[in-house]
Amino acid sequence: MSQAVTDTAAVDLGRERGRVLRQLARNPLGLVGGGLLLVVVLVAIFAPLLAPYSPTTVHFDAPFQRPFTVGYALGTDDLGRDVLSRLIYGTRASLLVGLLSVLLAVVVGTPLGLVAGYWRGCDAVVSRLTDLTLAFPFLIIAVGLAAITGASLTNAAIALGIAQVPTMIRVVRAETLRHKELEFVLAARSLDASGPRILAQHILPNAASAIIVQATVVMPVAVIGEALLSFLGLGIQPPTPSLGIMLADAQQYIFRAPTAAVFPGVTIAVICLAFNLFGDALRDALDPNAQR
Numbered sequence: 001m002s003q004a005v006t007d008t009a010a011v012d013l014g015r016e017r018g019r020v021l022r023q024l025a026r027n028p029l030g031l032v033g034g035g036l037l038l039v040v041v042l043v044a045i046f047a048p049l050l051a052p053y054s055p056t057t058v059h060f061d062a063p064f065q066r067p068f069t070v071g072y073a074l075g076t077d078d079l080g081r082d083v084l085s086r087l088i089y090g091t092r093a094s095l096l097v098g099l100l101s102v103l104l105a106v107v108v109g110t111p112l113g114l115v116a117g118y119w120r121g122c123d124a125v126v127s128r129l130t131d132l133t134l135a136f137p138f139l140i141i142a143v144g145l146a147a148i149t150g151a152s153l154t155n156a157a158i159a160l161g162i163a164q165v166p167t168m169i170r171v172v173r174a175e176t177l178r179h180k181e182l183e184f185v186l187a188a189r190s191l192d193a194s195g196p197r198i199l200a201q202h203i204l205p206n207a208a209s210a211i212i213v214q215a216t217v218v219m220p221v222a223v224i225g226e227a228l229l230s231f232l233g234l235g236i237q238p239p240t241p242s243l244g245i246m247l248a249d250a251q252q253y254i255f256r257a258p259t260a261a262v263f264p265g266v267t268i269a270v271i272c273l274a275f276n277l278f279g280d281a282l283r284d285a286l287d288p289n290a291q292r
Contacts, residue, residue, distance in 0.1 A: 023285035030281020036274035044092040051085035055241040064257050077246075077260050078253055087267055090243040093236055094271065097157045098222035102215050104161025105168045110211060112165075113172025114199045118180055126169065133166040142225050146234040156235040160225045164218050171214045175207035209286040216279030220272035227268055243268050 024030050043050060052073070059080030067075045067083075074083040116126035133141070145159035179185060180203060188198050229235030230244025238245055243264040250261035 020285045024281055027281040027284065029277050030285070033274050033277025033279075033281060036270060037278050040091060040271055040274055041095065043088055044095045047088045047092045051082075051088045053082040053085045055081065055086045055089040056239040057081065057085075064253070067259055074263055075257070075259060077249060077257070083246075083260060083263055086241040086246055087243070087263055089241040090246060090264065091267060091271065093153065093240065093242050094223045094226050094268070097153060097160065097226040097235070098219050100154075100157035101160035101164060101222040101225075102219055104158065105164035105218065106211060106215060108161070109165045109168025110172050110204075113169040114176050114204065114207075116169065117173040117176025118195060118199055118203070123173070127173070130166045130169050134170075138163050138167075138221065139225060139228060142229065143232065143234060146229050151229075151234050151237055153236050153240070156226055156229045159229070160222050163225070164222065167218065168211075168214060171210055172207060175210045176203055179203045179206050213279060213283040213286060216275055216282060219279075220275040223268060223271050223275075227264075 024034070052071075059076060059082075062072070062076050062080045063078050065072045065076040065080075067073070069075060072082055072084070074087065076082055077086070112126055116123040116130075141163040142159045145162055146156055149155040149159060176199075180198075185198060185202050188202055193201075226235055226242070227244035227247065230242040231248045232244075233248075235244060236242040246264040247261055250257070250264070254261055
């Protein structure tokens with residue numbers, strides 16, 4: 001009997017995966033976002049192979065080279081550092097900080113959201129603390145935490161992750177409240193299943209799609225947050241390349257070499273656009289009730 005149930009669950013899971021992939025394939029904007037996201041991720045992974053120079057190598061004999069100059073595809077900055085190489089490594093740093101911060105938000109926010117949504121007594125405490133935190137803008141919290149902990153890549157990721165925890169709690173709590181009154185949860189409760197077991201085996205798997213979608217939504221926010229912290233000197237520190245550091249350096253000579261600011265700005269916009277397009281498509285694909 002248990003083997004039959006397992007086989008049926010496996011078949012249903014396979015059908016659901018197939019349905020999600022078909023819906024993603026029918027969404028042209030989602031395909032564009034997924035393609036851009038794939039390119040960005042591959043660039044970040046293979047940065048040492050793609051970058052023509054070291055991002056910290058200084059060429060004092062070639063400052064402020066124009067884009068498409070021989071040897072410098074996107075030109076150089078005030079110290080003669082290759083802009084293309086710094087963009088490639090800056091993309092890697094942005095994705096790394098964004099990924100670490102989102103993982104922190106998921107690891108901390110998911111259990112708190114499950115507990116708040118399932119047990120009313122815990123909800124009163126967790127929800128009030130969450131509402132209090134959400135009263136402050138996300139970036140204000142991130143900047144404050146980064147200023148307290150110190151400027152570094154790790155501290156920037158931690159600050160951004162903690163700032164995103166309240167939003168993750170709200171999403172997971174809402175999913176828990178929605179699922180805990182459904183028939184399969186009530187049936188498990190009637191069989192004397194414990195609260196932790198119900199949360200782990202029944203509610204969390206059904207809330208996973210909402211958690212994944214939320215992660216794709218907050219990822220561009222984390223990328224922008226990393227750029228802001230680095231721009232203010234509270235994130236990644238020189239000489240390590242960062243898109244925010246490139247913008248901060250470029251503002252000093254914006255009229256002499258405007259492309260030095262345009263390229264990192266466009267890169268940030270492309271990364272955020274890719275995550276937003278793919279996240280919207282993924283949200284629609286994971287919703288079985290969405291109208292096509």
